[in-house]
Amino acid sequence: MSETEEILKKTIQVAQKNGLNEIIALMTKGKTYQIRFSNSAIDNSKIWHTELLEIFLAKGQKTTLIDVESPTLEKISMVIPQTGKFLDKMPNSFLYGGMETEPHAYQKIEGLYDQNIRDFSEKAPELVNTAIQSSLDAGAKKVAGVLYFGDSKKELMTSHGIDSSYKTSYYRLTIRSFVDGESSGQDITCGRNLTNIEKKFNQTGAAAGKIAKMAVEGKQGQAGKYDLIMSSTVAANVFGEITNGANPLKMMIGMSPLKNNLIGKKIASEQLNIVDNPHLGEGLGSRPFDVEGTSTSKTPIITNGVLTEILHNTSTSKMNQAKNTGSSIFFDFGIGSKLLAPAPSNMVYKSGDYSFEEIIADSKKPTIYITSNWYTRFTNMIEGSFSTIPRDGMFLVEDGEIKKPLRKLRLTDNLLEMFSRISAIGKDIQQIQWWEVQTPTFIPTIKVNDCNITSATQ
Amino acid sequence: MENGKDLADFAIDKGASKGANYVEARLVESRDESYTSRNGVILAAGNMTSTGIAIRVLVDGGMGFCSTAKLNKKAIGNAIQEAIKLAKASKRKTPITFSEEKTVQTTWKTPVKRKFEDVSVEEKQKFMIDLDKKLNKEFRLKLPTRTLLLDLYSDHKYIVNSEKAKVESENSIITVHTFNTAKSKRESEQRMQGRGGTGGWEWIEEKNIADIIFKDNVALVKTARNAIKMDLRKVDVVVSGEVSGIMAHENVGHPSEADRILGREGAQAGESFYLDLLNNGKLGEIKMGNEVVSIIDDPTIPGNSGFYLFDDECVKARPRYLIKEGKLNELLLNREYANRYGVKSNAAARALNYKSEPIIRMANTFFAPGDFTSEELFEDIKEGIFMKSFTEWNIDDRRFQSKYVGLEVYLIKNGRLTDTMIRRPTLELTTFGILGSVDAVSNEFDAPHGMCGKGDPMQGVPVWLGGPHIRMRDIRLGGN
Numbered sequence: 001m002s003e004t005e006e007i008l009k010k011t012i013q014v015a016q017k018n019g020l021n022e023i024i025a026l027m028t029k030g031k032t033y034q035i036r037f038s039n040s041a042i043d044n045s046k047i048w049h050t051e052l053l054e055i056f057l058a059k060g061q062k063t064t065l066i067d068v069e070s071p072t073l074e075k076i077s078m079v080i081p082q083t084g085k086f087l088d089k090m091p092n093s094f095l096y097g098g099m100e101t102e103p104h105a106y107q108k109i110e111g112l113y114d115q116n117i118r119d120f121s122e123k124a125p126e127l128v129n130t131a132i133q134s135s136l137d138a139g140a141k142k143v144a145g146v147l148y149f150g151d152s153k154k155e156l157m158t159s160h161g162i163d164s165s166y167k168t169s170y171y172r173l174t175i176r177s178f179v180d181g182e183s184s185g186q187d188i189t190c191g192r193n194l195t196n197i198e199k200k201f202n203q204t205g206a207a208a209g210k211i212a213k214m215a216v217e218g219k220q221g222q223a224g225k226y227d228l229i230m231s232s233t234v235a236a237n238v239f240g241e242i243t244n245g246a247n248p249l250k251m252m253i254g255m256s257p258l259k260n261n262l263i264g265k266k267i268a269s270e271q272l273n274i275v276d277n278p279h280l281g282e283g284l285g286s287r288p289f290d291v292e293g294t295s296t297s298k299t300p301i302i303t304n305g306v307l308t309e310i311l312h313n314t315s316t317s318k319m320n321q322a323k324n325t326g327s328s329i330f331f332d333f334g335i336g337s338k339l340l341a342p343a344p345s346n347m348v349y350k351s352g353d354y355s356f357e358e359i360i361a362d363s364k365k366p367t368i369y370i371t372s373n374w375y376t377r378f379t380n381m382i383e384g385s386f387s388t389i390p391r392d393g394m395f396l397v398e399d400g401e402i403k404k405p406l407r408k409l410r411l412t413d414n415l416l417e418m419f420s421r422i423s424a425i426g427k428d429i430q431q432i433q434w435w436e437v438q439t440p441t442f443i444p445t446i447k448v449n450d451c452n453i454t455s456a457t458q
Numbered sequence: 459m460e461n462g463k464d465l466a467d468f469a470i471d472k473g474a475s476k477g478a479n480y481v482e483a484r485l486v487e488s489r490d491e492s493y494t495s496r497n498g499v500i501l502a503a504g505n506m507t508s509t510g511i512a513i514r515v516l517v518d519g520g521m522g523f524c525s526t527a528k529l530n531k532k533a534i535g536n537a538i539q540e541a542i543k544l545a546k547a548s549k550r551k552t553p554i555t556f557s558e559e560k561t562v563q564t565t566w567k568t569p570v571k572r573k574f575e576d577v578s579v580e581e582k583q584k585f586m587i588d589l590d591k592k593l594n595k596e597f598r599l600k601l602p603t604r605t606l607l608l609d610l611y612s613d614h615k616y617i618v619n620s621e622k623a624k625v626e627s628e629n630s631i632i633t634v635h636t637f638n639t640a641k642s643k644r645e646s647e648q649r650m651q652g653r654g655g656t657g658g659w660e661w662i663e664e665k666n667i668a669d670i671i672f673k674d675n676v677a678l679v680k681t682a683r684n685a686i687k688m689d690l691r692k693v694d695v696v697v698s699g700e701v702s703g704i705m706a707h708e709n710v711g712h713p714s715e716a717d718r719i720l721g722r723e724g725a726q727a728g729e730s731f732y733l734d735l736l737n738n739g740k741l742g743e744i745k746m747g748n749e750v751v752s753i754i755d756d757p758t759i760p761g762n763s764g765f766y767l768f769d770d771e772c773v774k775a776r777p778r779y780l781i782k783e784g785k786l787n788e789l790l791l792n793r794e795y796a797n798r799y800g801v802k803s804n805a806a807a808r809a810l811n812y813k814s815e816p817i818i819r820m821a822n823t824f825f826a827p828g829d830f831t832s833e834e835l836f837e838d839i840k841e842g843i844f845m846k847s848f849t850e851w852n853i854d855d856r857r858f859q860s861k862y863v864g865l866e867v868y869l870i871k872n873g874r875l876t877d878t879m880i881r882r883p884t885l886e887l888t889t890f891g892i893l894g895s896v897d898a899v900s901n902e903f904d905a906p907h908g909m910c911g912k913g914d915p916m917q918g919v920p921v922w923l924g925g926p927h928i929r930m931r932d933i934r935l936g937g938n
Contacts, residue, residue, distance in 0.1 A: 036914065038721045041551060045544035046523040048813060064504050069527035079507075086505050089579040094499050125547040144724030146914050176725040181733055181856065186725070253496055254603045254639040254648060334918065335635055335909070336494040336607035337504035374728075375852035379863050379882060380648050382639065387861060389854045391728065408859055410852075410886070435726050435914060456859050457934040458891040 004029065007053065007071050008157035014076055015057055016159065018084040022058035022099055023159040024340075026291055026330075027051075027071070030152025033121055038144035040132050042125060050152060054330055056291070056340055057083060058099070061092035065330055065338040095249070095339065097315040099328075100292035101160045107288055107295065109166075111281020116194040117151045117169035124149065127198055131175060131205035138209030140177035140185075145208075148172045154287075162293030168192065170284055173201055174434045176392070177208040182407060183218065184392045185211025186372045188233060188434050191282040211371050215393035218405030221455065227367040227423070228411065228451040229359055229397065234373045236432040236441035238388060240347065241376060242415050243274060244439055246301050246310040248320055249331065249341040257384035257415050258307065260320065267307045269422035271352060274302040276311060276325070277442075278345035284433050284440040285345035290328040296345060299325040305420075311342040348442040352425025356445050359424050360397055367397040368406065368453060374436050384415030387454070412454045421449045459487060463616050463626075465534050466511055470620050472538045473515055478545075480516035480556060481538070481620040484770060485509075486812040488613040491574055493582060495606045498590035500583060510812035513537045519553025520545035525813045556793035557803050559773050561621055566767040567628040569760070570658035574610040574630065577659045582608065589668050593638075593675055600679045603639040608632075610659075615770075623772035631763060631920055632661050633907055636671055640682035645881070647682040649674070649849065649865060654907030654920060656765040677847065677866045685867070685881035694842035695885065695933045696835050696870065699904030701845050701862060702825050703924040707910070709889040710746075710753045711823035713857035714780045714788070715806075715912075716795035718818075726914045728855020731889070735786065744786040747893025750828060753781040755790060757805070757821030763907045763920040764821030769805040771816055778804050780823070781893070792818050810917035817913050824925030828899030835898055835929045842870040843880055843935075861886045883935045892930065900927035 001009075004027050011025040034046040053071040057064055057080070064087050068075055124147060132143045151169040156162060172190035187207035189200045230238065245256025258267075278286050278296035287296055292314055300308040312320065313328030331341035354362070360369070376388040388411050395402045426444035433440045466483035473481030491505040510527040511534065522545030524537040586606050593604055612630040617623075633654035640647050651674050655661050662668070697705070713730040717723055720733075735744050756777035757766050767775050771793050779787045791799065792807035795818065807816035836844070845864040853860040862885045869878040885892075905924030911917075 034914075036722075036725075038724045042520065042548040043554070043722055044521045044523055044815060045548055046815070047540050047544060048524075049526060049528075051527070063502075065502070066504060066506050067508070069508055069510065083505070086503075086579060089583075090503055091500050091583070093501060095501055125549065129549070142721065142724075144721060146725055174725055178721075178724065178729075181729060181731070184724075252603075253605045253637065255637070333494065333607070335492075335633070336609055337492040337502040339494070339502035374855060377850045377852045378648075379850040380646060382646055382648065385850075387850060387852060389852055389859070391855050408854070410859070410861060412861075435916075454861075454886060454936075456886050456888045456891060457936070458887060458895075 004155050007073065007076065008155060010073050011053065011055055011076050011080065012157060012159055014080045018081050020057045020059050020084055021159070024056035024099065024291060025157045026054045027155045028152050030150055032148065032150035033124065035124060035128050035147045037128060037132065040136065040143045042128060045125065056330065057087060058096060059087050061096050062087050062090045063093050063096045063340065064090065095315060097318040099314050100158070100162065100294040103162050103293065104289065104295040106164060107279060109279050109281055109286055109288055111192055112286060113151065113167045113169045114192055114194045117149065120149055120194060127201050130198065131173070131201040134202040134205035135175060135177040135209035138206040139179065139213030140209035141179050143175060143177045143205065145173065145175040156289065156291065156293055158293050164289060164293065166288050171197065172433060173204055175205050175208040177212040179212045179216050183212055183215040185209065185215060186233070186392045188432055190284060190431055190433050193282060211393040214395070215405045218407040221396070221406035221409040221453070223409065223453055223455045225450050226453050227363060227365065227447060227449045229363065229367060229369040229445060229447045231371045231445055232428070232430040232432050232443045234370045235446040236437045236443045237373055237376055239419065240437060240439055240441060241386070242419060243301055243347045244344060247342055248310060248312065248316040255381050257382060258310065262307050263310065265307060266305045267416055268302055268305040268419035270305040271425050272302050272305050272419070272422055273350035275300050275348045276344050276346070277348040280346055280348065282431060283346035284431070287345060290326045291330055292328045294324055294326040294328060296326040311344060313340060313342045315340065316342055344439045346440045346442060349429065349444060351427045351429055352444060354424050354426050356426055356428050359426055359445055359447050360402060361400040362424065363397045364399055369395045369397050369402065386415060387412040408455055410454045411451060413452045418448050418451065423447050423449045459614060459616070462487065462509060462511065462529055465529055465531065466616055466618050468531055469511065469513055469534050469538055470618055472535055473542070474620050476538060476542055478515040478517050478542055482514045483618050484512040484809065484812060485616040486613055488611065488811065491610040493586055493608045495586045495590060497604050498587055498594060512809065512812045513541050514815060515541045515545050516554055517542050517545040519550045520548030521554050523815050554794055555797050557796035557801070559793060559803055561623050562768065562772055562774065563624040564768065565626045568630050568656045568765060570630050572659040574612060574659060585662060589671060592672060597675065597679050600642065601638060601640050601675060605637040607635040617770060617772055619772060625768045625772045627768065629656060629766070630658055631656050632659070633920065634667055634671065638675060638678060640678045642683040645682050647678055647865065649678045652907040654763045655761045656763065657761055681866050681879060685879040688880045690843065690883065690935050692932055692934045694839045695845060695930045696842065696927055697845045698847065698927055699902060699924045700906050701848050702926060702928045703906065704848065704851060704862065705892055706753050706823045706825055706925055707820060707921065707923050708853045709857060709860055709892055710780055711755055711820040714790045715818045716789045716791050716799065719789065720795060720798060723912065727912045731856040731858040741786055741788065745784055746781050746786050747784045748896055749784045750899055751781055751784050751893050751896050752779065752826035753823065754779055754826055755820050755823040759822055762822040762905065762922045764922060766821070769807045770809045771803065771807040773803045773805040775805040790818050790820065792816065808919055810919055814913065814915070814917050817917065819912065819919050820910055820921055822922035825899055825928055827901050827903055827926040830898050830900045832900050832902060832927050835900055835927055836870050836875050837873040839870045839873060843883055844868045844870055844875055845883070858889050860889065885933065886936065895930040895933060896928050897931050898929040902926050
């Protein structure tokens, strides 16, 4: 028996001995590396050795979640009884309707692990420096960014006899290049397969440098109504606020523009098709099973513009009399305690009919192309009224051409209204995950008509 | 803790023996107890502890970082070696060096009357349930969705470095957040509110937290019911401490962070428009706003959410006068960036936990209170608004173009605050647009709590976001 198996078994045993009747023990072991760089030089390199045991404990309908870092049999024997006593004082959770009880045969997902990750840490600093140089060669004057990479193994054991594991590796590079303080460009590459990684990194650096160069001498844009071309990065952030809301927990607490009574209704342009797909080898959110041990499955979220399904785990599917989509995670609001709730894996958009060049060429009237954004915030999350700030290259497109760089504008609009005004979907699907996009999203360039653009009054 | 302290000391010796020019070990033992309720029912609860050591080294001009929760000499030795290897691999042309600072060996702690672990779980839940009951009884369907989050965090830290500095601290932070939706026949309004401070469980009663939250929800329900759209153009605007606090934080605190100014956050939180100002002017001379504007960041105010007396680089904390009488006066610095500017650190280095590197952070950033009462701020306004709270906000990553959407907002007419509520007026202003329009500051002080996000991986650290009321003249509302 491996050390991890011993710890997982002990966790279940100790918990059962302490009167806890449903238990999930999930161990994640691995290494994460980070190389941060700015001003075209590496600032700090980090390594985290993860050895984290996440334990979900239920006694009837009372539930809690704890993390045990670098777990040992001794730590487990101490922490679980303490947590059992804590749980005794809790009321029942109305959100808990039980967990997965049947072991499943899990789909093997090809491509989750690339063994080249093992010696990647040796090459990574040099690859970063080469990517920086590619950006400088493309016209940047200074380059910032971050590279994450690593591998991990997740091993799951539950009190219902579920016992399985999978290994993953990944990389994620964000490069932001500057010609001057206000002329910048960003590009991202992420995935799991390290084949041709130097080329991918250099292309990313060059793309960021090219946008930065194009953004030079940008001028204050005029507020007003414009058609808007959103890069994959921007579309993933803005529309991610809708698809992340295809979640009964978020809907219940008013953090989603979606409602149960919208299921089956048209909420977006007919061109739009989005699937939550946990089975893509390159997908950074891919997983064969969820934290309860339910098989993951492809879940259509938007089909021809219609809200088709939302994500569920065992409990929320029972509450809502809906299909369990195998989407259970240890959900974290960022404040307060974690809980068992559904969340997306990879949001995957269906490719559209247009190349990026065609989208630009078809834009005859004044249109704004936004390459990156940040700081999306809401006046009202149920309404979907929000604004977000373009950063990096932003351009005026007119008569089918990119005419000039713009600056200092804000997109102030409504999420669902924008969903229904989508006028073109690109073919250039790219996986996006970065500082402003947590859910891995495979998404192309998307054009939305008649968006509201604002700017400072003084 | 004692074993961990020995290991931290061991890390310093080990790092020095392996050739590191600088070694720092930060042992953090933390406890985090939290509860989340929705409409009076506990949705989630947890109580977790964590212990680990962060190691940071400088070698050959490069910086390496490694953290571990394995508290034994083998693991610490490995962590040191890995951090050194990473630092060496950086191959920087310009070496990272730290400012010279006075070596301190000291302890500090937050005064606590009732430790979180000494308060029963039942009492903590009762606070949440009773508060929700009161809200439900008062508002029923007018406040249909109520989420309450209670977090009780405490830590014990031991920081030691190869320059013989040694700081041991105990801190304790309590926060209450609400995310509620009010509905009327016409509209719904949402509000995320945070209150927090350093101290023990006594903070709940001493600060009348239940009462503050109740009153806040009275205002939310009233806003959903009463606020009307008004086509106001150019008016005088008075904003409360909540709004002036977020402005001080976003428009002045963040751009004052020296790591942003010099580009280290370029790919994440962004840079700072101060870079251009400092290329063309000097601290103490650059005009940011009117003389009534002074903005301070002060970690040393007892009870503030970002309270500390020594930072995570063992430098003694003090108030930082970011803007003094309208002039740009001081930046926020850690040792690396103090050295770049050829000055001493002003102790702004903080790390979220043992897995995080210390970076430059704000603590509690606010407009220095003035002499006016709020009535005096209103009295010569012919037509204006009083923005008491805000909802949506954002700012560009150079920290120049900001937006604050009003939530609880009243019309000021002929020098008097009226009962007329205005729906979602927008201040879409540049930093100079704000600071240049302020002509009066009140003598009150309110201090909501916030989580300030920065860094990669994200480090959300507690801060106060408050201050006095400020009056801004001739503001054109709404984005262009």
